[in-house]
Amino acid sequence: xxxxxxxxxxxxxxxxxxxxxxxxxxxxxxxxxxxxxxxxxxxxxxxxxxxxxxxxxxxxxxxxxxxxxxxxxxxxxxxxxxxxxxxxxxxxxxxxxxxxxxxxxxxxxxxxxxxxxxxxxxxxxxxxxxxxxxxxxxxxxxxxxxxxxxxxxxxxxxxxxxxxxxxxxxxxxxxxxxxxxxxxxxxxxxxxxxxxxxxxxxxxxxxxxxxxxxxxxxxxxxxxxxxxxxxxxxxxxxxxxxxxxxxxxxxxxxxxxxxxxxxxxxxxxxxxxxxxxxxxxxxxxxxxxxxxxxxxxxxxxxxxxxxxxxxxxxxxxxxxxxxxxxxxxxxxxxxxxxxxxxxxxxxxxxxxxxxxxxxxxxxxxxxxxxxxxxxxxxxx
Numbered sequence: 001x002x003x004x005x006x007x008x009x010x011x012x013x014x015x016x017x018x019x020x021x022x023x024x025x026x027x028x029x030x031x032x033x034x035x036x037x038x039x040x041x042x043x044x045x046x047x048x049x050x051x052x053x054x055x056x057x058x059x060x061x062x063x064x065x066x067x068x069x070x071x072x073x074x075x076x077x078x079x080x081x082x083x084x085x086x087x088x089x090x091x092x093x094x095x096x097x098x099x100x101x102x103x104x105x106x107x108x109x110x111x112x113x114x115x116x117x118x119x120x121x122x123x124x125x126x127x128x129x130x131x132x133x134x135x136x137x138x139x140x141x142x143x144x145x146x147x148x149x150x151x152x153x154x155x156x157x158x159x160x161x162x163x164x165x166x167x168x169x170x171x172x173x174x175x176x177x178x179x180x181x182x183x184x185x186x187x188x189x190x191x192x193x194x195x196x197x198x199x200x201x202x203x204x205x206x207x208x209x210x211x212x213x214x215x216x217x218x219x220x221x222x223x224x225x226x227x228x229x230x231x232x233x234x235x236x237x238x239x240x241x242x243x244x245x246x247x248x249x250x251x252x253x254x255x256x257x258x259x260x261x262x263x264x265x266x267x268x269x270x271x272x273x274x275x276x277x278x279x280x281x282x283x284x285x286x287x288x289x290x291x292x293x294x295x296x297x298x299x300x301x302x303x304x305x306x307x308x309x310x311x312x313x314x315x316x317x318x319x320x321x322x323x324x325x326x327x328x329x330x331x332x333x334x335x336x337x338x339x340x341x342x343x344x345x346x347x348x349x350x351x352x353x354x355x356x357x358x359x360x361x362x363x364x365x366x367x368x369x370x371x372x373x374x375x376x377x378x379x380x
Contacts, residue, residue, distance in 0.1 A: 042103055076097065079092055114136060125282040146159075164278055173343050182375075184375050188279055190277075195209070209231070209232050211235065223272075242265055291351075320361075
């Protein structure tokens with residue numbers, strides 16, 4: 001009778017696993033060394049780019065543009081297109097986003113103003129778009145962000161323009177009416193609202209909840225179901241709400257995770273927004289026009305004469321030239337008297353032939369067409 005094969009002992013398996021783990025760790029160490037060297041090579045290349053641009057400026061050419069929105073969008077688009085895993089596409093793109101941000105800081109540190117204070121969703125949008133390696137300046141009002149960019153105090157500004165649940169931010173649209181700034185990019189940010197408390201809060205005694213009025217509206221159903229008798233107090237920002245909670249024993253706040261980290265608060269009910277796909281769109285504003293990236297969007301403001309069929313007259317050229325309109329908003333004209341202006345977003349760049357033809361047709365029918373800019377569509 002043939003002898004049965006003996007099963008490998010636990011000590012044998014453990015030894016084999018240990019050897020495999022050691023080999024894998026050696027492989028990871030070698031890959032880390034290669035990655036580090038390649039990042040250093042990329043950073044050195046960025047420094048040489050800065051030297052070339054600085055020489056061009058010294059020769060009397062135009063001031064160098066260190067940040068090129070269309071170039072960064074193209075890089076991220078290529079990263080996502082060629083990526084096959086196992087990391088997710090957006091995860092890989094975010095890694096490259098930070099590498100590019102660090103390398104750009106070697107060329108020139110960008111200064112970015114945003115609707116503050118610190119800890120707001122707008123600050124999260126700044127970091128998502130520009131990365132961690134920028135200097136940020138929180139301001140208390142949207143028109144102040146516009147003013148700092150126009151004055152050259154900062155390179156760019158970031159302002160909210162619309163929320164998928166609560167609609168457009170009218171103050172942003174109205175500020176564009178009297179501004180010469182250009183839209184240079186957009187950021188789409190998934191908005192997660194969390195209920196949070198401070199170290200001195202007594203959970204059973206919560207009698208008021210602070211938050212921005214839009215956040216309170218975005219969580220209305222959850223609050224009605226779970227905290228129907230608690231007072232809801234609107235404040236200037238979610239960050240201000242988080243700050244207040246630290247000084248009160250009977251209050252909670254609704255804000256984002258960045259505010260919780262900044263003010264050392266505990267999230268007791270995460271993701272309480274009524275709509276799971278709740279998101280906000282932010283605009284990047286600057287002083288320069290942006291060349292084509294290949295996947296672009298254009299924004300314009302149109303003033304039309306009152307009369308029958310005015311909306312059809314405005315929209316018909318876009319349909320005829322095969323242009324995909326993504327947003328149409330109406331606001332009262334500054335002149336009043338029941339006149340209106342239209343804010344329009346559509347796919348394509350102003351340098352595209354069909355866009356140029358459509359805009360010429362619209363300009364023939366409109367009182368005024370203001371071109372706010374063409375810019376790369378949000379990649380992340």
